[in-house]
Amino acid sequence: MSAFLEVEHLTAGYGPLVAVEDVTFAVSQGEHVTLLGPSGCGKTTTLRTIAGLETPKSGRIVIDGKVIFDADEGRNVPPEKRGLAMVFQSYAIWPHMSVFDNVGFGFRVRGIGRRQARPAVERALSLVTLSAVAGRPASALSGGQQQRVALARAIAYESKVLLLDEPMSNLDAQLRTEMREELNDLRRQLGFTAVYVTHDQEEAFALSDRIVVMRGGRIEQQGAPSEIYCAPKTSFVAAFLGMKNIFDAELYPISGDRKMVEARLAPDVVLRVLNSWITAAASHPARIGFRPIDVRLETAGAAPAEGTPGIVTRSLFLGDVAHYYVRSGPIEICAHGRPRSEIVEGRAVRWSVDPDRCVVLRE
């Protein structure tokens, strides 16, 4: 697959402030790529430079083989000539127009009459199940309906890439799940190329072919959702994706076992970790991380248990799951699991993590 949208060495910001620094990524035709990161990480700025709403300081953007921005050549195609569509965080539904006119705006500005535009507009509206309200003023719609109008407007006029800027952040939790499924269905039907911006990891996992995690204006890691989830490379990505247990450790090779190493988190806390990179016999400082959900807790007293002993310092009951905090010497780990009545604060337990569930992290 060759790249359909290429962003190369993009740097953007205003004045001394740098919002995006040397960002490079590519999107193939039909691919759905998500820019994921906390607020202020530069993901929205990146999206807006692709849209042409911000002017980068340097770098190059190519869509479908056409250079739409190149700082060195001084080329900068205005937003309306880039052939894109965008769904905004605020939906940006024009309140002085009907639903139909909102969706048909792309045709109107290109001098295409209402009658000619009608089939495309109606198709877009039926795809988002809004045919019934086409004639209504757009300002009379509910939040979820406005979201659908924004989506219909974005898909009505054939665009090369669909840009979505945190489109679900203003919806309530239930609507958000619904819209997520609808968006996936639409993609399956229409096969558009999309760049999606969000700070919600669940949304990113559910919608993307590939995720680009950003931090402080730079790309931290990119890859398929499962790859990002299972093998975060840095402690930032790990922590952002819910890996609450991240500790400095010393790695030691295990004699006779080349597949595994020992990670010493504290003098008495030693975990076994799948070896991905140690070859030398010497010890290595490193950082390891594991998810609370992968921690197994055993109450002491049952059969000679394996694992590290510790004391439960806090337990939080959240319904489906419970969060337990366990202290072992100088470190405190967090474990998630089904609530268990026997695990109470002050109780002695043993905890363990499977070696393939521990990740060695950079930084």
Next chain:
Amino acid sequence: MCFEKLGCRLSAADVSTERLVALGLSVVLTLLVISPLVAVTIAAVTDPAGLSAQPFIAVLGATRTIANTVTIAVGTTLFASIVGGALALFLARINTPSRALLSQLVTLPLYITPLLTAIAWSWLGSPRGGLINIFGRQVLGVDGLLNLQTSGGIIFVSALAYVPLPFLLVSAALRGMDPSLEESARIHGATTFQSLRLITLPLMLPAILGSALLVFVQTMGLFSVPAVLGMPSGIYVAGTEIYRSLNNFPPRVNQAAAWGLLLLGITSLLVWMQTALLNRRSFVTITGKAYRPRILEIGSTRYALAVVAWLYITAAVILPLATLVWAALVNFITVDFKLMSFDFRHFRYVLLEYPKTYLAMENSIILGIATATVGCALGLGTSWIIVRTRSRLRLYLDQVSMFPLAVPSMVLALGVLWVYVRATWLPIYGTIWILLVAYVTHYIPICVRAGSGALRSLHVELEDAARITGASWTKMLRWITYPLTRPTLISTWTLLFILSLQEISSSILLYTSRTTVLSVAVFDLWEAGNVNALAALGVIQLAITFLVLLGFLQFRREIRV
């Protein structure tokens, strides 16, 4: 990269459109705002022979006039701010009876030109011929009940006219204040009065100071009220002095300019001080949001507060209007009821015989439409650059467009006169377009404020969405920005039309016999002593104003439905 230099937000192809617009507006605003001020400065330090301190020495020697000007400006500012601020508090925050109606009525003086208020009050309160005094002498047997031809009288009448400014600004600030700030003061142990004094008042300070300064700048260069009430008794202020210097033969242009520069110096100093004072404190608690203000429930004192408001409305609106209408209809001025008879002869005279009526009406209406239209267009364009772009010119535009707030309109007119008498490449001197230039320049701050207010409340993504969907910059302005800001633009348009219809301070310096306007025609009749015709023309001028206002209200009701 050329666009990089301007640091614009949007991209190359329309950075050129946008940049051109920004550059063009900067040039236009510089010509409009800066060139008259430079001209005044140059004129003030020269005389026909060359560089000279003579005009300035002459001006500084007139200590009486300077003292009068400052006394009247300070007095008016204090009076108007206290009354306006108090009325704002009474009507926005206290359970004063019929406060909704009163809030509307209190703003009415905005639509009545101070010239007419002053003339009406001079009929009521001049020492010998004033109706109140005649009434006192003939009926009560008391002499000298009221004399408004004094500094105090000028302050009283000017303050009546300017009360709506502090009232509107302070009310807006009171409505924009988060009531939970006061509530939390109450929870933490403050009494109602303490929370007003310790929380509300400090938060209102920018609005109070800002409106006080606005009133001060206006009254420093005030012409109409001191001309009507001061000149007959020999009380002169800077505004009337500028007028006299120019109407002298030969005109003492440089001396007039020196007066202008002196006023400009004082007002700029105060504006600078205000900025310095307020910049140190940031009042983020007052947002654009409108809160439902918490209404203080008080006992029977609230009726006294309503009486205060009604007294103000009586003095500023009812009494002057009644006097004016009475004088327009009565055959001749008398307090003897047996001699009074009413008909439309003065209206007949003004409409059919007085040669200036139609000319003045036509000029005033053309100027009103042109000022309002040009002002709105300039305001929207300038505020778009200021609010929406990162152009470096936007900082300059922001500054320069607010500058006329510090310039009394008479000083501005003086500069405009000086520039266009010489600018033979733009032959607008002697036409109504020179008045248009002065009006537009004077009202630029209102236009830009209104425009940026409207744009700030318009989510930027509404415009961005249009661009992405394929609209060019100009199409976006036409199809998205303009329709969505139209309600604000229409109110601004109406306000500008009404303000230009009333304008006299700069018109009186710039008009010629062919380019006379309604206010000037009224003033001419006053100078000629043709009292009844004046009243009739004044009533006509007010009728036009209120017709436009009614049309606007009707229109607003229609677009709301």
